[in-house]
Amino acid sequence: MSAPTGQPTLLPPRRDGRLLPYLAIVIGALVVAVLAGQPAVVAFAVPFLLALGVGLVRTGTLAVTATLTVDTSQLLEGDLVRGEIALDWTGPLDLEVLIRTPRGLVGVPPYPTRWAIPAATGPLRLPVVLRAAHWGRHPAGEVWVRARAPRGLLVWQGRVATGPSLRVLPQVERLNRLLDPAESRTVAGVHQARRIGEGYEFAELRPYEPGDRLRDLNWGATARHGRPYVNRHHPELSGEVVVVLDTYTDGTTEVLARAARAAWAIASVHLQAGDRVGLIGLGGGWRTLHPAGGERAKYQLLETLLEMGADAVDTTSHNWVSHRLPVPESALVIALTSLYQRSVVRFCQDWRAKGRAVAVAVLDAGDALPAPASATEVIARRLWRLEIDRRRAMLAGVGIPVVTVGPGGLARSVVGGLRRLGQAGTVRAAR
Numbered sequence: 396m397s398a399p400t401g402q403p404t405l406l407p408p409r410r411d412g413r414l415l416p417y418l419a420i421v422i423g424a425l426v427v428a429v430l431a432g433q434p435a436v437v438a439f440a441v442p443f444l445l446a447l448g449v450g451l452v453r454t455g456t457l458a459v460t461a462t463l464t465v466d467t468s469q470l471l472e473g474d475l476v477r478g479e480i481a482l483d484w485t486g487p488l489d490l491e492v493l494i495r496t497p498r499g500l501v502g503v504p505p506y507p508t509r510w511a512i513p514a515a516t517g518p519l520r521l522p523v524v525l526r527a528a529h530w531g532r533h534p535a536g537e538v539w540v541r542a543r544a545p546r547g548l549l550v551w552q553g554r555v556a557t558g559p560s561l562r563v564l565p566q567v568e569r570l571n572r573l574l575d576p577a578e579s580r581t582v583a584g585v586h587q588a589r590r591i592g593e594g595y596e597f598a599e600l601r602p603y604e605p606g607d608r609l610r611d612l613n614w615g616a617t618a619r620h621g622r623p624y625v626n627r628h629h630p631e632l633s634g635e636v637v638v639v640l641d642t643y644t645d646g647t648t649e650v651l652a653r654a655a656r657a658a659w660a661i662a663s664v665h666l667q668a669g670d671r672v673g674l675i676g677l678g679g680g681w682r683t684l685h686p687a688g689g690e691r692a693k694y695q696l697l698e699t700l701l702e703m704g705a706d707a708v709d710t711t712s713h714n715w716v717s718h719r720l721p722v723p724e725s726a727l728v729i730a731l732t733s734l735y736q737r738s739v740v741r742f743c744q745d746w747r748a749k750g751r752a753v754a755v756a757v758l759d760a761g762d763a764l765p766a767p768a769s770a771t772e773v774i775a776r777r778l779w780r781l782e783i784d785r786r787r788a789m790l791a792g793v794g795i796p797v798v799t800v801g802p803g804g805l806a807r808s809v810v811g812g813l814r815r816l817g818q819a820g821t822v823r824a825a826r
Contacts, residue, residue, distance in 0.1 A: 403458040406540070406551040414450070414548045417443045450548030457542060459484045461556035463494070463523070465535045469562045469698070472569065475503060476525050476561065480538055483517040490515045491541040499533040499563055500525045514545055530565040531651060532701045534558050562701040570693050599627045606724075635723055636665045637673045640699060641732040641739050651701070654731060654758055657800040658696055661729055661756070666692060673726070674699045724751065731800070733758045734786045747793050754796045757787060 424440030427433070465478035480492065492510040502508040506524040525536070535558025542551045564570070600616055603623035616624035638658055662672045662684055672684045672692075676699050684692040728746050732739045734757055747753045761780075767773045787797050 403460040404553065404555040406457045406459060406542075406553045406555075408454060408456065408549040408551055411450070411543065411548040411550055414447075417447050417450075417548070421447065446546075447548065449546050450544075453486065453544040453547060454549060457484060457488075457551040459540055459542075459551075459555045461538050461540070463535055463538050463556045463558035465523075465559060465561070467561075468559060469564070470527050471564050472527050472530055472566050474527050476500070476527065476535065478523040478525075478535060478558070480521040480523055480556070482519045482521070482538075482540070482555070484542070485517070487514045487516050487545060488542040489513050489545055489547075490519075492521060493539045493541075494523060494536045495539055496525060496536045497533045499527065499529040499531050500536065500561070501528045502526075527561070527563040530563045530569070530697075533561050533563060535561055562698065564694060564697055564701075567690055570690065570697070597626060597628055600624055601627060635671045635673070635726040636662070637675060637723070637726045637728050638662055639675045639728060639730040639732070641730065641736065653760065653800065655697055657731055657756055657758065659693060661731070662692070662696060724749075726751065728753045730755045731758060732756075733760065734783050737786070740786050740789050743790055743795055744793050747795055754798070755787075755790050756798050756800050757783075758800050 420443045421440045424436050428436040460483045462481045463478060464481070465476050467476055470476055480494065482490075482492070490510075490512045492512070494508045496502065496508065503524045503526050506522070508523075508525075510521055512519070523536075537554050537558070538556040540552060540555050543549065600613060601624065603612070603625050607625045611625040611627075613624045613626050638661055640654065640658060658674075662674075665672050666684060674682045674684065674696060676682070682695055682699050684695050728743075728751050730739065730743055730753070732755060734740065743753050743755055761776075764776075767776060790797050
């Protein structure tokens with residue numbers, strides 16, 4: 396049986412609850428024997444002295460190498476995830492192992508989530524079976540260890556491993572309740588396609604520009620002119636919508652659910668109107684929703700949101716480059732954002748400056764925060780609210796409609812902003 400790989404976790408020793416009483420008895424017996432002149436009292440302390448000698452044979456830090464692996468990274472509510480805890484250490488130990496699961500995962504009887512193994516020696520492997528109880532992005536669990544040498548008086552305990560992240564999707568019925576928008580076709584036709592865009596009917600030939608698709612290259616014209624030329628086409632009657640998802644928040648299920656409802660309220664009406672809808676997640680990942688909509692498109696949207704969970708924690712992945720994001724020229728860009736990142740404002744301004752139609756739906760999750768614990772925290776939240784308002788004003792200053800996505804009136808607020816955008820797009824097209 397092979398040992399788990401990875402860096403070992405060093406656990407410092409802690410005293411057992413018996414150590415201080417044993418020391419007190421030994422020292423007290425010696426003091427009484429000396430002061431009272433009765434050496435026989437020392438015999439009373441001999442068993443405790445021997446226990447101290449045996450119990451302190453092993454001291455120093457304990458190196459534990461541990462891993463938690465699972466058989467899948469994506470599952471539905473109610474599904475089982477199976478895995479294994481692999482542990483390794485040196486020497487015999489009385490071992491207690493606990494897997495601490497998040498709220499979204501629960502144990503499955505009769506499979507244990509806690510093990511007590513006397514006089515164990517490494518390496519050791521323990522099977523794990525958990526059930527997905529709630530949708531969301533959850534770690535597979537944390538492995539905690541409590542160890543002591545046989546008859547020892549020192550204890551080593553702590554977290555030694557964290558499982559991989561799991562994406563749990565809701566069942567179909569729950570998914571429909573979660574994402575079903577209040578207004579189904581309110582925004583159908585609020586924007587119209589540009590005169591020149593992506594389609595099948597040839598419109599013009601022009602020099603290549605950054606962002607053009609390589610498949611649009613006209614090789615004959617490129618060879619004649621000595622520089623790349625691309626074909627431009629008239630768009631199809633249906634439009635194209637790109638939903639930019641930026642859920643850089645605390646990552647709780649409530650905030651993700653609110654973001655998912657807002658994104659689906661936007662996407663579903665355009666899918667029903669025959670538009671092509673694309674999703675861009677944090678970091679630039681691209682996904683096209685199924686044209687027919689339905690459960691498949693809903694799952695695609697929710698998967699995209701859950702995939703963004705790790706990026707929302709890893710701040711090193713937030714270095715967007717706006718011109719590298721695959722946003723077609725003819726697309727209506729709808730950014731769903733918390734505005735926590737200043738760069739999102741800049742990218743929306745860049746898209747607007749390039750002539751793209753842009754709208755912003757601001758995800759307001761202030762009501763999901765716990766009550767402020769001090770006056771300082773109250774002031775800090777007020778200052779942060781002022782900063783968010785300033786960023787909203789920067790967007791509005793360049794003609795970008797900004798709406799708020801709160802706990803209520805979700806579809807109405809998004810739809811209203813899209814109507815304003817559609818009217819503005821109609822005016823620009825008429826010009």
